Amino acid sequence: MGNRGLTALAAGTAAAVLVIGGIGTAAFASDVRTTVATALESLGVDASDELVDDLVEDELLDDALEQPDDDGSEDGAEDESAADDVEGATDEVLEESFLAWNERADLWRTAFAEVKTEFDACRAETEGGKGDCAVAFSGRLQVAFAETLVEFLESQSEAVAALPEEERAAAQEELDRRLEKALDQLERTEERVATRDAGRLERAMAKLEGGDEESADVEPTDDGKPEKAGKPEGIGKPDTAGKPLGSGNGGGGGKPDHAGKPGGR
């Protein structure tokens, strides 16, 4: 095979990779979209295609759509029986989600409120670089939540110790597994945020040294993902713009008047 043949082969391979990559991306987007549409349907609401498209816009949604490990499903047989009663399964999942949320909701609210206070102070002090506050906010938020989860799990040791002896070992094992995962998540989050902060600092220094006026309006893009986190600057929608800028967890911020059970369904 001559050079021309090799070039053609390389070009063909590159094209195939691009095509397959494109298909993969499309399938991936379609999966998220299908999941969201199905979820809304199972919740008994009818959303337009435009609305579903809007909801799946955020790349981070895909990560959050992965069910937590402790969702109770163990094997295929259970899945089959659950499929027989989709509505019942939905209620069950919702109930578990509500209970899990209620268990730690106060911790989440506290962590959110603390970071948001810092964000508000940053915004108040900063005239021009509000985007930096937003990026810092999202990073702090993610670290604070990862820390919150670790603290919560660590606090569960007493509860495990109080269990009957025959249940204790299994519960401790499960707690250890979750704690290890949470610590790993915390470590990765801290690393990611630190890397991003370092990048921001580097860019800021370069901007100062270069005095490049053109770069003054450029928002830090970093790794592309966490900028939206916390929605501090919004994503071009009136409602999300400046989301955490107001007065704390007003409205829905208070503890909801439910006992963690999906009622009326």
Place this chain on the structure above:
Amino acid sequence: MRARASFAAPIALLVALAGCASATEAAPSPHPTLERELPSDLTARGVLIAAVLLSEGDVERGVADGLVTPAEVDEAIRAIERDELDVWVQRSERELADD
């Protein structure tokens, strides 16, 4: 006869106006969720995403990633329990159309 006819016209007009008035009164008032001003950490879109994550994902991950706020999760739970999620869909659809 002419006098009777001249009476009839205003009465018909009054009846028609009353009909209009009652029709106006009969129109259901919009759900408060559609009208109220939302706090800064609460959006209709966020409530729907929180509801989806409660149903199909990991809502705490969503909070940690900044996809949704705790207030939105609270509101989603409240809406699901009260069977009022459709109101948030309406609000989102309206906001999307206004964009």
